[in-house]
Amino acid sequence: MPDDSVLAYTASNRKNDPISINYKKSQSYIIPCSSAFRDRVTALADSQGASVADLARAVLMLVPNETVMATEDPGEPAPDDREVVKLQSGPSKGRTLRRKPRLQLRLPIGYDIARLRRALALSLKMAEGDRQLSIESSEDRTRRQNDSEARARLEEDIEQLQRIIGDLAFEPLRNGITSRSEALHVMGFAPTAVPDQKAIRGRYRRLALVFHPDSPFGDHQRMSQLNEALEKLTRA
Numbered sequence: 001m002p003d004d005s006v007l008a009y010t011a012s013n014r015k016n017d018p019i020s021i022n023y024k025k026s027q028s029y030i031i032p033c034s035s036a037f038r039d040r041v042t043a044l045a046d047s048q049g050a051s052v053a054d055l056a057r058a059v060l061m062l063v064p065n066e067t068v069m070a071t072e073d074p075g076e077p078a079p080d081d082r083e084v085v086k087l088q089s090g091p092s093k094g095r096t097l098r099r100k101p102r103l104q105l106r107l108p109i110g111y112d113i114a115r116l117r118r119a120l121a122l123s124l125k126m127a128e129g130d131r132q133l134s135i136e137s138s139e140d141r142t143r144r145q146n147d148s149e150a151r152a153r154l155e156e157d158i159e160q161l162q163r164i165i166g167d168l169a170f171e172p173l174r175n176g177i178t179s180r181s182e183a184l185h186v187m188g189f190a191p192t193a194v195p196d197q198k199a200i201r202g203r204y205r206r207l208a209l210v211f212h213p214d215s216p217f218g219d220h221q222r223m224s225q226l227n228e229a230l231e232k233l234t235r236a
Contacts, residue, residue, distance in 0.1 A: 021110040028106050031117055034077045035101040041120050042103070044127050052120070053105035059119040059126075060111070071118045071125070077101050158216060165210060165217050172221045176228060183229035197234060204230045 033041075045052050059068065082098040103120070125131040170186055177183050181191040187203050189195055195203070204226065209215060211222040 021108050023108045025109045026106050027109050028104060029111065029113065029116060031103045031105070031113055031120075032076045032100045033074055033103055033117060034081055035083060037074045037121075038101045038103055040124055044124060051105065052103050053107055055123040056105060056116055056119045057107060059123050060107075060115075063119075063122065065115075068115060068118050068122060071122045073114050073118050074121050075117075162217055169211070169219070169222060170225075172225055177225060177232055180232065183232040186225050186229040187233065195233075200230065200233050 041052055041055065045055055048055075077100050081101060083101045085097050085099060087093050087095045087097065105116075107116070122131065170188070173182055173186070177186060184191055184193055184195075187195075187200065188207070189203070207226055208223070210217050211219045211226055213220050213223060
């Protein structure tokens with residue numbers, strides 16, 4: 001089932017909706033469903049001071065048809081799920097019947113029963129927090145897509161930079177720093193170099209930006225040896 005945790009609606013969705021609805025005429029729809037589903041939908045409508053038709057109408061107007069149809073159809077009631085009704089008029093007045101539980105609502109002509117049942121199921125999911133409705137323009141959607149693509153490129157660049165730094169970074173010395181030449185090596189100087197204090201501290205600051213554990217490329221062992229190298233070279 002497609003991920004529709006965010007339901008996006010734009011005007012173009014409605015223009016391209018393949019369902020043909022006659023908004024000038026209406027009809028009464030009888031929607032067979034389980035008694036549990038009927039009760040949940042009815043309770044939701046009552047809690048909102050609305051009718052069941054209002055719930056269905058809101059979803060059908062605001063949510064693209066492909067999202068409604070991607071919602072699981074609760075289906076018809078089980079064979080043993082029946083309601084008992086007493087006839088109130090006609091020749092059989094007073095007679096009791098066992099029939100499928102149902103929801104009855106009046107909407108424009110042209111809706112499929114399964115689509116209406118899905119729309120009501122979606123209204124329950126939104127009310128219960130399982131789905132969210134997000135209003136966005138085509139420009140918003142394009143901007144979000146561009147942001148996602150830019151973020152993906154940035155993540156690729158960071159991964160590549162991590163590989164480069166890993167290839168260029170010094171290998172931590174197994175026994176720590178025991179000599180001036182080893183300290184120079186850790187700092188990235190030639191073993192026979194004689195850098196002044198300004199050069200040493202400047203190199204330390206730049207390398208600390210890379211190897212500090214809080215940086216994206218941080219390495220605790222390398223940072224520790226970098227500190228050892230600074231202490232040895234500035235003490236000498």
